[in-house]
Amino acid sequence: MKRLLLVIALTAGLGGLFLFGLLRGPPDRDIPSNLLGKPVPAFDLPLHTPYLAEYGPTFAFEPGAIGRPVVINFWAQWCAPCRYEAPVLQQAWQEYGDQALILGIQTQDRGNQAKGLEFIREFGLTFPSVIDDDSRTSIDYGLAGVPETFFIRADGTLAYKHAGPVTPELMDAKLRELLD
Amino acid sequence: MTPIPTAPTPAGRARPAPRWFGPLRWGALLLALLLGGLAWPTPAAAQAEVVTEARVYEIAKLLRCPVCVSESVAASSSPISVQMREQIQEMLVQGRSEREILGYFQERYGDWILLEPPKRGLHLLVWLLPAVAALVGLALLLTLVRRWTRAGREVPAVDEADLQRLREALREQE
Numbered sequence: 001m002k003r004l005l006l007v008i009a010l011t012a013g014l015g016g017l018f019l020f021g022l023l024r025g026p027p028d029r030d031i032p033s034n035l036l037g038k039p040v041p042a043f044d045l046p047l048h049t050p051y052l053a054e055y056g057p058t059f060a061f062e063p064g065a066i067g068r069p070v071v072i073n074f075w076a077q078w079c080a081p082c083r084y085e086a087p088v089l090q091q092a093w094q095e096y097g098d099q100a101l102i103l104g105i106q107t108q109d110r111g112n113q114a115k116g117l118e119f120i121r122e123f124g125l126t127f128p129s130v131i132d133d134d135s136r137t138s139i140d141y142g143l144a145g146v147p148e149t150f151f152i153r154a155d156g157t158l159a160y161k162h163a164g165p166v167t168p169e170l171m172d173a174k175l176r177e178l179l180d
Numbered sequence: 181m182t183p184i185p186t187a188p189t190p191a192g193r194a195r196p197a198p199r200w201f202g203p204l205r206w207g208a209l210l211l212a213l214l215l216g217g218l219a220w221p222t223p224a225a226a227q228a229e230v231v232t233e234a235r236v237y238e239i240a241k242l243l244r245c246p247v248c249v250s251e252s253v254a255a256s257s258s259p260i261s262v263q264m265r266e267q268i269q270e271m272l273v274q275g276r277s278e279r280e281i282l283g284y285f286q287e288r289y290g291d292w293i294l295l296e297p298p299k300r301g302l303h304l305l306v307w308l309l310p311a312v313a314a315l316v317g318l319a320l321l322l323t324l325v326r327r328w329t330r331a332g333r334e335v336p337a338v339d340e341a342d343l344q345r346l347r348e349a350l351r352e353q354e
Contacts, residue, residue: 031289031290031292032290033290034287034288034289034290035288108247108258108259108260109259110259134263134266135259135260135263136263136267138260139260139263139264139267139285139288140288141288142246142288142289142290142293143246143260144246144247144289145246145247
């Protein structure tokens, strides 16, 4: 009797593990950033042409030097979720642009600046966007795909990283947290 | 032989080529060949390049492609993996060690980027559990084998009445 109970317990345990493996779905891509709470990396990248008049040929970003929260959004012109979130980012820029900076970084898109410019024009994006042609900056930020959005405090430390397209609710909530 | 025409001098006479021009020209040619030879990749330089490339792939095999599922940076052709391999190559050329290169990516992505979990903290479980499981399995197997062999050696107890019946049956057969 005791032996039978042991066999049943073992079978149930292994069966449970098997079911867990089957039902947990695809691997989780939303990996927490290693930069959370730390100052984010600096960079100096060329700007897309619509922003040259306002910001100059390159955008030199130094964490904490801007004096207000910064939202960095990594995007690529081939990425479908980036198309979904582009109007959301533009809307947030119109609402919060005087209190926080939104900065786009076109990445993992080598040699496709012209198509990137088409993307910017298609969605009428007025917040600045730079070109990370060799994807170095995306590696510096530990990017696992596009789009990813980094919410950075005014002191230059990372408060939150979001993988996948942002929603209006998320932008609103995270920007309010940064501004409080 | 037709003489090579030369530009007339202002006085209208042909100027002969200076005697030193010949040796200088040969010297320049030799120097150009020598410099060209130096610029040409030597077998040793080519070998070093091959070694570096092989090392790039060795290190890239230890890193997870950030945008793929269960694929290493060495096996992936995604733009970010290509860029990561380029970065590994640059770092090797700069003389950085494998440990330093892995540390560079680990600092940015966390332990997740390593295909082989580091041998510390909770990750130790991944390394120790298989060994523990193998030892437990071996101990279980040994116990079972000993029990089975002992069972084979033991003489089963026989009732005296049964033995008596057997003896009688044998006697009757004789």
